[in-house]
Amino acid sequence: MVYRGRPSKSCRECRRRDIKCDKKKDACSQCARAGLSCSGYQNPTDLIILDETPTTAEKVLRGRSLQRQSSPDPLSTRLLPTVLQRAKYLYISQYVEDKPATSLFSYMQVFYPSKSDDFPLLETVINAVFMATFSSLQGCQPALYHAQVGYGSALSLTRKAIQSPKEALLDRTLFSILLMSVFERMANSERQGFNLRNRHLQGAFELMSFRDKGQFTDEGGITMFLHLTELVVLDCLANEVDIPPRFLSLRQKALENGADTSSLRWRFLDLMLQYAQLECSASSTAAVEDAIYRAKTLDKHLDQLSKHLPSFISRRQSPEPPNTSATRSDIYPDYNTQRCWNNIRVVRIQLARIIREQYARILGKTNDDSSIMGELHNSNQRAVSLSSDICLSVPCKGTRGRLPYRITSIQSSTLLFHLYVAKDMFSGPAESRLSIPERLQYLKERQPPSRHKSWDDLLYDSHKMPQNVWEVWLRIGREDYSI
Structure with a gap:
């Protein structure tokens, strides 16, 4: 007879499905959510005793002997x-x-x-x-x-x-x-x-x-x-x-x-749907003013949506000059908040690109080119500001101990996509000031070695670099693109 401890406090269905049971009095929420009949809970005062008879021990030893004789293939049926x-x-x-x-x-x-x-x-x-x-x-x-x-x-x-x-x-x-x-x-x-x-x-x-x-x-x-x-x-x-x-x-x-339709996720995906329709029509439509109006409206709605997200500590809003301690980054309460902010920023950067492209189509064809140049400048500045926020959201090497959360390899893929979109807005001194290479290295180190070559091809080989940023997301993204 072998003592095996006390029984689990979870219900039988949650133990079978290997999920956390909330142990509610009548029936657990996991069973109710899945439409299952909750089996209830065992008496916590009971003990678990295993009857290990000689016959049982002999059966186990015989099974182990047969396993040693089987194929050593690491992915064989046995293993x-x-x-x-x-x-x-x-x-x-x-x-x-x-x-x-x-x-x-x-x-x-x-x-x-x-x-x-x-x-x-x-x-x-x-x-x-x-x-x-x-x-x-x-x-x-x-x-x-x-x-x-x-x-x-x-x-x-x-x-x-x-x-x-x-x-x-x-x-x-x-x-x-x-x-x-x-x-x-x-x-x-x-x-x-x-x-x-x-x-x-x-x-x-x-x-x-x-x-x-x-x-x-x-x-x-x-x-x-x-x-x-x-x-x-x-x-x-x-x-x-x-x-x-x-x-x-x-x-x-x-x-x-x-x-x-009140949830942030529904509202964000609704704006994403409108943005996808705008992307498809913007390259072929003759109504430049309509495309610009739609892009600006979507950008405004996304900006308003971001105000419902948890706040973070921004370096750019602190008294410290932005060009000092370049390896410092903004501090977010958790990774999900960081991801949601950046998902919105990526779409707004793409909308700024659409606005610039539409204004460029009519530049020199109107009587007020100075106004168009002003709009182009404003749109470019907005994209640069959003890109800077993305760069500052990604930590640099050496900041791990100060982060309030851990970044997994799956999450680093998402952040690498965000940084991939943002870094195209910078070159030379700006890239150095924002420590973009150090931030890329920080994320790359969180990727499995087997994927390092794919990352290098994507980031540094212009022949293998897709022109469409959403194709990049389908290649490297491993999470929901939502908020």
Whole structure:
């Protein structure tokens, strides 16, 4: 008889799904949110006693002997569960812990782990995403191979799911398809010239259009709809195409059926949607004044939206001259606040670019070129100011101990994208004053060694550097682009 301690205070379902249980008296919130029947809690005064009989010990020893005789392949069937477990913990540490509940990645814990005999599609997709993340962060090509095999199985299971009228309408089916779109980006982003078109997006909003209107007031349904909005917008921006009319119809359906439009995330993605439509029309429209008006209006709304974000300590607003202690950076209360501010700044920088391009088209064709030159100057100054804020948000080497939070490799990819957008506004003394090379180095050091060459190609090789900043995001971004 072996004493194994006291039982867990969590309910059985939360222990099975490997998530945190809030231990509410009647039933835990995690079970209620996932629509599961809470099994209740064990008596904390009980003891766990393991009956280790001679027969049990002999069985364990026999099993270990068979394991030693099996293939030494590090990703063989014998060892794959161990690698998968490592991949799962790595994914959770990067995406789920301490993340906003609105993130699609955090929302995964509502469904996972699922019983494979209940819904094998979601199980297969999630395991493929785990392995793809592990491959990306650890440079493990065998893990990517197993991830791609799992993805192939998921495609077959998806076809079966959408052919079933019952399964096609389940949250889990839609969630699986959204995760498959995430997998495509994650598994293909290292390839040069990879296809940016996301093949699962149209299927996702077609599937959502057949679901009942209650999805737009349900917490899980609106989370998935907002993530779908983000994926569609980024796909259109990277490929320089307009928003699909079918998706706009779905969005109108959401508005008509009581979707909550008051959240900062909804408002930001709504402005992103308008910005994507402006990007598509600005290069071809003859109405320059209309494009300028729309860009200025969006910039104003984004500026107002940023005022709802938590504040931070800004170097530029302190009495200290900005050209002293160049390695110092602004101080944000947490990483999520830093990310949200910079996400807004990147879009505003792109709007400033549109304004400059539109004014340049009419320069010399009007009777008031001095006014146009003034507008060009103001727009350029606004972009420089926003870019400076992005640069100062990124720490330099040696500032780690003063940060109130830790920056993971996933998060450093996001900050590197922000800095990539901002650094094009500077050269020479300005770049030195803002310590841009030191900030790039700080972020690069937080990337796995297997990705350093990709970063160097992106940052310093003009032949491999995409012209479209949103294509860069699809290549290196590993988080939600939202607030």
